Amino acid sequence: MQLLSQLKIGQNAIITAIEADEYLFHRLSALGFRVGKPLSIIRRANFNGPLHVRLGTTDVILRDTEATRIQINAEI
Amino acid sequence: MKRIALLGMPNTGKSTLFNRISGASARVGNWPGITVDLMSAKILIGGHIAELIDLPGIYDLHGFSEDEQVVRRFLSNNAVDLVIVLLNSSQIDRQLSLVLQIKKLNIPAVLALNMADEAKQSGITIDTESLANDLHIPVLSISAKYGDGLPKALQAATQIINQNQTATDPKVISQLLQEDHQIEHEMEKLIQHHVQIPTTFTDNTTDKIDKVLLHKWFGLPIFFVAMFVLFQFIFTVGKPLQDGLAWALSLFRSGLLEPIFVSSPAWFSGLMLDGVYNGVATVAAFVPIIVLFFLVMSMVEDSGYLSRAAFLMDSLMAKMGLDGRGFVMMLMGFGCNVPALMGTRIMRSRPMRLLTMLVIPLSLCSARLQVFIFIITALFTAKHAPLVLFTLYVMSFLTMFLTAILFQGQYKNTEPFILELPPYRFPTLRQIILRGWHEVKHFLVRASKFIVIGVVLVWALTNFPSNVPPASAGTYAGQIGALFAPILDPLGINNQLAIALIFGFVAKEIVVGALAVIYGMQGDALMVHMATQIDWVQAMSFMLFTLIYTPCLSTIATLRSEAKSSAFMWLSIAWSLGLAWVVSFVFYQGARWLGY
Numbered sequence A: 001m002q003l004l005s006q007l008k009i010g011q012n013a014i015i016t017a018i019e020a021d022e023y024l025f026h027r028l029s030a031l032g033f034r035v036g037k038p039l040s041i042i043r044r045a046n047f048n049g050p051l052h053v054r055l056g057t058t059d060v061i062l063r064d065t066e067a068t069r070i071q072i073n074a075e076i
Numbered sequence B: 001m002k003r004i005a006l007l008g009m010p011n012t013g014k015s016t017l018f019n020r021i022s023g024a025s026a027r028v029g030n031w032p033g034i035t036v037d038l039m040s041a042k043i044l045i046g047g048h049i050a051e052l053i054d055l056p057g058i059y060d061l062h063g064f065s066e067d068e069q070v071v072r073r074f075l076s077n078n079a080v081d082l083v084i085v086l087l088n089s090s091q092i093d094r095q096l097s098l099v100l101q102i103k104k105l106n107i108p109a110v111l112a113l114n115m116a117d118e119a120k121q122s123g124i125t126i127d128t129e130s131l132a133n134d135l136h137i138p139v140l141s142i143s144a145k146y147g148d149g150l151p152k153a154l155q156a157a158t159q160i161i162n163q164n165q166t167a168t169d170p171k172v173i174s175q176l177l178q179e180d181h182q183i184e185h186e187m188e189k190l191i192q193h194h195v196q197i198p199t200t201f202t203d204n205t206t207d208k209i210d211k212v213l214l215h216k217w218f219g220l221p222i223f224f225v226a227m228f229v230l231f232q233f234i235f236t237v238g239k240p241l242q243d244g245l246a247w248a249l250s251l252f253r254s255g256l257l258e259p260i261f262v263s264s265p266a267w268f269s270g271l272m273l274d275g276v277y278n279g280v281a282t283v284a285a286f287v288p289i290i291v292l293f294f295l296v297m298s299m300v301e302d303s304g305y306l307s308r309a310a311f312l313m314d315s316l317m318a319k320m321g322l323d324g325r326g327f328v329m330m331l332m333g334f335g336c337n338v339p340a341l342m343g344t345r346i347m348r349s350r351p352m353r354l355l356t357m358l359v360i361p362l363s364l365c366s367a368r369l370q371v372f373i374f375i376i377t378a379l380f381t382a383k384h385a386p387l388v389l390f391t392l393y394v395m396s397f398l399t400m401f402l403t404a405i406l407f408q409g410q411y412k413n414t415e416p417f418i419l420e421l422p423p424y425r426f427p428t429l430r431q432i433i434l435r436g437w438h439e440v441k442h443f444l445v446r447a448s449k450f451i452v453i454g455v456v457l458v459w460a461l462t463n464f465p466s467n468v469p470p471a472s473a474g475t476y477a478g479q480i481g482a483l484f485a486p487i488l489d490p491l492g493i494n495n496q497l498a499i500a501l502i503f504g505f506v507a508k509e510i511v512v513g514a515l516a517v518i519y520g521m522q523g524d525a526l527m528v529h530m531a532t533q534i535d536w537v538q539a540m541s542f543m544l545f546t547l548i549y550t551p552c553l554s555t556i557a558t559l560r561s562e563a564k565s566s567a568f569m570w571l572s573i574a575w576s577l578g579l580a581w582v583v584s585f586v587f588y589q590g591a592r593w594l595g596y
Helices: A022-030 B014-025 B064-079 B089-103 B116-121 B129-134 B150-162 B171-178 B184-194 B204-213 B219-261 B266-303 B305-318 B324-332 B336-348 B351-364 B366-379 B385-407 B429-463 B476-483 B483-493 B495-504 B510-517 B521-533 B535-546 B553-563 B565-591
Strands: A012-018 A038-044 A051-055 A058-060 A071-073 B002-006 B026-028 B038-045 B048-054 B084-090 B110-114 B139-143 B418-420
Touching: A012 A022, A012 B305, A058 B305, B002 B014, B002 B038, B002 B064, B002 B089, B002 B150, B002 B219, B014 B038, B014 B048, B014 B150, B014 B429, B014 B483, B014 B535, B026 B521, B038 B150, B064 B171, B084 B150, B089 B110, B089 B116, B089 B184, B110 B116, B110 B129, B110 B150, B129 B139, B129 B184, B139 B150, B139 B565, B150 B535, B204 B219, B204 B305, B204 B535, B219 B266, B219 B351, B219 B565, B266 B305, B266 B324, B266 B336, B266 B429, B266 B553, B305 B418, B324 B351, B336 B351, B336 B429, B336 B553, B351 B553, B351 B565, B366 B385, B366 B521, B366 B535, B385 B535, B385 B565, B429 B476, B429 B495, B429 B553, B476 B483, B476 B495, B483 B495, B483 B535, B483 B565, B495 B510, B495 B535, B510 B521, B553 B565
Parallel strands: B002 B048, B002 B084, B084 B110, B110 B139
Antiparallel strands: A012 A038, A012 A071, A038 A051, A051 A058, A058 B418, B026 B038, B038 B048
16 A cells, blocks of 8 residues: 555556545545546655645645545556 | 625636626625625626625535635525636536536526636637536636636626526525535536546646746745845835825825814814824825735735745744745735735635734834834944844744744644645736735725724823823823833833833834934934933843834734734734743843843
8 A cells, every 4th residue: 555645756646545534535535636536746845845746637735644645556 | 686606616716707897896795604704796787786796715515624614604694696606627627516516506507617728728628518508507618817708608697697586595505505415426427528638738837937936946045035026026116105105194284284273272183183193194104015015915826826835835834833825924024014914814724824913913024123223223333233133033033933833732723735736827917906906995994993093092192191291201101101110120121111112002113203202302312312321231122022012003903803803913912012021021131140
């Protein structure tokens, strides 16, 4: 099992599961985080800052706390 | 009157559309069932006068953020005849959910697809006609920014309004809102049938700009330089405007008002001129800065750079319970606290917004800088002066961080930090000007009464009883100063300085003028005299106290109106007064103990 927070910059992945409370789940799904959707990591801010993720036509930034709730299957 | 609500996700250009339809006539208003203000405007549509309401941007009608609750409560308490749902065309694949959620509530709706140009560029095509047939609601492509397609959309809205259906009872809506329908399948089917999205999608221009602006090492320096340039712009353009306004106001006073009040009793002309009119002038002095500030802010916000600032600053700000957008406002506070406080409205989480508002008044604003430069010139050598000023800036930052760290548990942010990074866009001049206008109107309506009353009060304290010289120890202000002597003496703050502090409560700009009245001298003579009255330790202690104790009446009035809570205002005042005392006490007693 891999988490979004562990993904390297430039890597692509498919979302396999989202384990979040209802609040976070709603927000994530509204922004396009749904099981089966592909995403890629564009960059990460310095000093363990937020991740810049691209999902389809949407660019999103999120912190590690939120990224650990998303399980992914990384493309090799 | 018919009621039309405007609904959409954040960053879809909803406010732009609202401004385009309503123009300058929009006003802020309260609504049953909700505690936040919403913008609304009366518009003429198909011969009816209708009320158009700009609902907060939300992702999900069933979500849990504050804004999402606001929208639900609004719809559960106010009958709506039509909802105009605005979507970003390039993100229709996920934003369509909002339309389907509204449809489940049986509220008549029109779907407006914004930013068709961006969608076209990235190769997305939407068959609006067939989509409309499947959705059973009108679907129209528009450009909120330039107004293309807007007449057609309004026409569609008119047709629905003219059908004169009775609006669904909000109670029914309230019940329907509790059901969370599964719409994903429906959404996918609609997208498959009516929308074509290329498999690979990249916005090259935005990507290229991001490579520079979000660069691992250059991103932050560029951000600071950009902030500094904007800051300089606001205050180099603002200063002459403020000076010009002050000149015009004093001309009006000496040329027109003083002759009018010349024959009236001294107390009355004092009340009208030094009290009420000065209060009005204090309010007016903020107008140019607020306009310029929001001119710049709306550029930063609408261009999409603000979310980038959040990305760059987040790792540091998260430790203090704040986010990067708060940092932009904190920086702006070093120019002027008032617009910085108003700017915190971009933060959608109330606890985080309150925490930021608690921190901003501690930033060393340009008005406090004037006081410090005067006192530093009077009491410190040219060699020491820069160091003293630098120390004050450092203290300002330290008290801000301390406040944020201490209060972050109290104002715990519960909203997850997930932000969209919109593509870079050019804001239009119209958007920028309307924003400045709305903000100034907001400030004048909400804060001016409070400020004028405060100025009158301080005038009364420093001018009564009338048988003693103004601002002397015999006035009420002097008596209050004497009353607080046991508290202020350990800080090295004498009675004269205490009276200056009472003046400083109104505005820091008048502290130097107040000292002139208190000591009965001006300019260089005042500086020389002050140097004989107090030593550098006292001066430093006074400056530290002035920096922290309370920003100014206008800031307090803004704090109260933005937080919508007098209790929060009092908390802010009490905290900064307490902190000021502790800092000055530690400094003064420490310096004395060390033998200075």
